Amino acid sequence: MNFMYLYLPVALTSINILIPVGLGLAVGLLSGLFGVGGGFLMTPLLIMLGIPATVAAATDSNQIVAASTSGTYAHWKVGNVDFKMGLYLLIGGFIGGLAGVQAIKFLNATGNADFVIKMTYVLMLGIVGTYMFIESLSSMRKSKSQESETGLKPVCTESCMTRFLKSLPLQTHFEKSGVTHSLLLPLIFGGFVGVLAAIMGVGGGFLMVPVMVYILRMPMHVVVGTSLFQILFNCIEVTFLQAYTNHSVDFILAVLLLLGSTVGAQIGAVFGRKLKGEQLKIILATIVLAVTVKIVFELTLTPSLLISQAGGH
Template identity: 60%
Template sequence: MFHMYLPIAGNSVNIILILGLGGFVGLLSGIFGVGGGFLMTPLLMMFGIPPTVAAASDSNQIVGASTSGTIAHMRLGNVDIPMGVMLLVGGVAGGTVGVQIIKLLKAMGNADFLIAITYVIMLGGVGGYMFWESLQGMRHDNGLPIEKKRPKPKGEEEKKSFVQSLPFQYKFEKSGCEISMLLPLAFGILVGILAAIMGVGGGFIMVPVMVYLLRMPMHVVVGTSLFQILFTCVNVTIMQAWSNHTVDFVLAVLLLLGSTIGAQVGTAVSKRLNADQLKIMLASLVLLVCVKMMAGLLMTPSIMVALKGGH
């Protein structure tokens, strides 16, 4: 009962289960501004969906969740479109460079190990810092004593002066900052490279970049991240369907229905949370993924063989 056959995947699934998975990942997208592919793809594989079909159909689902989330956040005024466009352009360029770097790593050998280690270090560092910084903010809000802030380094003013001297200065109204358009473009390129190397959509890297490097308000970060993810995944979905024929549209529609509803609920939830609460929840999720990746790294024989120089 409630089972449906998936023509491309070649097996049947429980409709309620797939709708629930889509709703859960959509909820995460609406709250945190991430695609959720890092969770959805392995979950689909657990239920017997082939990896290529899971990844391609998941990209389609992310389009639905990010579209729904972007529209909802636009209504709340949480999307900085000019900032999103600059990050998107940089991300596409960086992704192209990242693909070439992957080819180089594979030619050198031990690519899988290097990619996995990069993933663990980055997620662990970002998640740990975000968790600690958010705890400090929550302690301050509750009137509890917090560690004294270190004095600003002597070079802080020089850095600020350098940033202000860059060309193409632009006032990003929603983000509340006036900086050179080259900065979000450069960060977008960096995130695109890392996303391509690590095989992720980039949301988990892009969100901390916008919060800590571009100093954008957390709620604007969530909406702008979803805007950027939307257009990135539209391109991926079209390419997967056209070139590889790995998108199972029955599976994708079920995931879309669940994620669209979930993203609306997630946006409503995020509206009721303050910035520190959002950041500490996202940090916990990032650290959870980091632990999962580390466990997979330690438990994968092929990677350990590669580390020792085997084939």
């Protein structure tokens, strides 16, 4: 008997306690810092550790419930959660998720699912990462040259796009974020992220954050809190569905992961307040680009095993 190892009753494997706790801490830190669930990092890491793909994805959702509760609470305490905006994004995301699941069913039937999933991953991560990186770099330079310290809001110019957005019906003011938008905007973009998230099998935080920053023009710190609030509800739904239909949530693995991630999310939230909006964005952009490069390598290098478990991407 080795007390450093615990047996996982659903994954049917044994794991060194320190690994999931450490992983949880690292991903929870990112969650508290950037408002992402971290599924796009955690799930592949768990699969690498020998956890079956379906169990890895489902259990990760369960632990994100804990990390995002911890993160949302920390951000809510300092007034960084826009519940109104979060709710509309959530409704849009929910409808988009349903559409995305149907899209995956259709793609599976035509045999093109894996190609579409992988390409969506590379393109979305690549585009989002590159755009965020360049934009935050230029605004950091700009704020430096102007010796301005107000780097929380992205530079907003009255472009055709903004004029078009303002011409949409059902304009309403989102007090917490300090922005006025049509109600349709969070619904449509929430839905768009929901479709992509369902296709990619992730929570979609890394897509939702750029939508809130660049399209909804919300301040970065409110974006993080609101994104976590939205992720919390998404992951509650996913955890239940996975446990109920696939029996793939491993409770013990989830507890080990959340021991790390809840603490990590708190540290991330505290640490994030010490960083400027642009700094947060550039770090997130770097992580997103690093993941893109990793996926591109995976796609082009010959894998060590040519067969794998069914169920994951």
